[in-house]
Amino acid sequence: MLRIDIISIFPEVFEPVLGSSMLGIARDKGAVEFAVHDLRDWTSDKHRTTDDAPFGGGHGMVMKPEPFFAAVAAVKALDARPATVVLMCPQGRTLDQGLAEELARSERLIVLCGRYEGVDERVRSIVDLELSVGDYVLTGGELPAMVLVDSITRLQAGVLASADATEEESFSWGLLEYPQYTRPATFEDMSVPDVLLSGDHARVDTWRRMEAIRRTAERRPDLLSSAQLTPEERTFAEKLVGDSARKGD
Numbered sequence: 001m002l003r004i005d006i007i008s009i010f011p012e013v014f015e016p017v018l019g020s021s022m023l024g025i026a027r028d029k030g031a032v033e034f035a036v037h038d039l040r041d042w043t044s045d046k047h048r049t050t051d052d053a054p055f056g057g058g059h060g061m062v063m064k065p066e067p068f069f070a071a072v073a074a075v076k077a078l079d080a081r082p083a084t085v086v087l088m089c090p091q092g093r094t095l096d097q098g099l100a101e102e103l104a105r106s107e108r109l110i111v112l113c114g115r116y117e118g119v120d121e122r123v124r125s126i127v128d129l130e131l132s133v134g135d136y137v138l139t140g141g142e143l144p145a146m147v148l149v150d151s152i153t154r155l156q157a158g159v160l161a162s163a164d165a166t167e168e169e170s171f172s173w174g175l176l177e178y179p180q181y182t183r184p185a186t187f188e189d190m191s192v193p194d195v196l197l198s199g200d201h202a203r204v205d206t207w208r209r210m211e212a213i214r215r216t217a218e219r220r221p222d223l224l225s226s227a228q229l230t231p232e233e234r235t236f237a238e239k240l241v242g243d244s245a246r247k248g249d
């Protein structure tokens, strides 16, 4: 079972997320184990200080190295299995579905959340992977850690009702997901495509595949080069990309 330890100065923000909905169910089913630790437990002064002014001057505070070193060593010792230490950091590798799938196969992750101006550079020496959730800067690593935990927990066996749910969704085919509809079949003069009401599963599958290619060509043509497409599908995709480029001229 995957075990995820999170180290933060705001441990209380995690429980509402880790205990709710799919993540809570995953935990209850034993598909994943979460433990959240207060970094301040590894400080040694009476104010439980985790930050200090940057050497060389400048604005803001930097997170001190000692509590992270002590916390990572102590948390590693809680379980004999080797752990991958992940630092949430806007300068890290950007999380995508491929990386989430890779990390979902881990046995243990220890996730470090920064705050303020980030962590003392020496903390990087105990980190295996720096991970960003996108090219923007947030106040702290807690929200990025929750994004990471959600993306890998839903990939654990038995968490979602059907394995197909993750196999067909956006990025898993290297494509965006096809359009989805539910009842009613007609709403405010907008009707569901006939093929979805036909009961013909082969036609539905073909329609979905083509619509996934269409949607990707329109919204994220950059994904098409690495998507697995048949020669006919690639010709179709290239035509769509050409058409939308001409429309944009």
Ligand SMILES: C[S@@+](CC[C@H](N)C(=O)[O-])C[C@H]1O[C@@H](n2cnc3c(N)ncnc32)[C@H](O)[C@@H]1O
Binding pocket: 087, 088, 089, 090, 091, 112, 113, 114, 115, 116, 117, 118, 119, 131, 132, 133, 134, 135, 136, 137, 138, 139, 140, 141, 142, 144
């Ligand atoms: C205000 S940020 C520090 C940014 C840092 N001064 C820089 O310019 O790279 C504070 C903390 O939030 C987290 N964080 C902010 N944006 C993030 C992102 N896009 N992805 C992952 N973590 C992020 C990191 O843990 C970081 O240490």
